[in-house]
Amino acid sequence: MSTFITESWLRERHGLSEGTELRLPADARLTPAARALIDERHLSLKFHDEQGRLYRATEEPDADGAPCLQAVHGLTGSARRVAATCQLCGSAPADKPAGMTHLNAHELVAKNDPRLQFRAQLDAAIALAVWLQVELPEPAELAAWLADIRSLLGQLMRADVLDEELAGFAVGGLDQAVLHRLSHAPLKYLGHDHLVPECGHGRAPALLNLLRAKVREVEICAAQVFMAAGFKLRRADLLHALNRLSSALYVAMLLSLLHRRGQPWPSAAELSRRVQGEAP
Known part of the structure; x- marks a missing residue:
């Protein structure tokens, strides 16, 4: 029996920020609206069966909308050994x-290769991100942010393993520049000054802070591995992404605290307008 994937199905279950990788059931059938959303957001697709095997689509779907699948390695995406x-x-x-x-x-x-230490730290961050996804399914906006964060951590691992440049990314529909400005001037854009973590902020900010601290550890490890003499970086893309990921988690902490106090979680469009000066 086929699983029909609609635009609404995708929006309810995934963050859908540009460049995110989605993993769909192997029997998935995409509606035209779902396919258009995937193309518009430049989302990459992998498919999985009930045994956990991963596939990628090799050709256009058949007349019934079924993807033509080829088994691949989960990280590299390669079908060759x-x-x-x-x-x-x-x-x-x-x-x-x-x-x-x-x-x-x-x-x-x-x-004991230094890059394996970096990957071990990144692996730990991925594990922590997945745990937060399980522990913090609500509000839906936070769940979408966590889905994007988990996806970005996976993209970082893939970019290092394959020695590929990391593509552009967004978290919660916000690009890197907006995330940076929100994290540096939260009082101006979010209505709350910088946080000093404490138990009174509640569960969600505390858990998000765990992941933020782990991401900082990964960033420092990356600097040790990829920074040569004279501060020359071999993988500036990875360090930049980790820095912005830390910013995204800090913003998520603030938004979670404000949501706990009864404020609605602002949309990506609203946050972007604030940063661009279109709204106070």
Whole structure:
């Protein structure tokens, strides 16, 4: 039996900020409006079956709207298996040594490689983000922000593993510039000054602050790994994204506190208008 995916279905379950990756049931059938929304937001799609296997669409849907699927690796998106070689000797070992692991699909490195420390920190941040998604399903606006944050963390991991430039991103429908300004002048744009975390702020701000602090740890680790002499950055895109992700979580903390006090969660359009000076 097919799962019909409508525009409303997508909006209820996903953040849908530009560049987000969506994972849909393998039997999904997209309505024209849902397909138009995906194309408009430049969303990427993967599909999963009941056994957890991942697929990507290889061609246009058939006459019934069913996607033509090909099994892929969950992180790389590749359908090909590549033999990895040792970073030290260049050979492809028959059995992976216990002290080595994959840096990417092509290369095995020692487990004390600094980039693996960065990925371990990023992995911990992803785990914490998923936990927050489970613990904070309401309000719906916050759930959408968390979906975007989880997606961005996954994009960071993918960009590092594949050595690809990180694409532009948004959280809660807000671009990087708006997030930056909101986080630096919250009293002006949100009506509340900077927070010093405390238990009186409640559960949601406290949990969001845990993830914000973890993201800062990931950012510092990234600086140690990717910053060379003279402050030259090899992956400025990753550090910039982590910095803005920290800003997004700080803004989410403020909005959650204000929502707890009875204020409605402002839309992305409203927040953008405030920053652009169209409203007080």
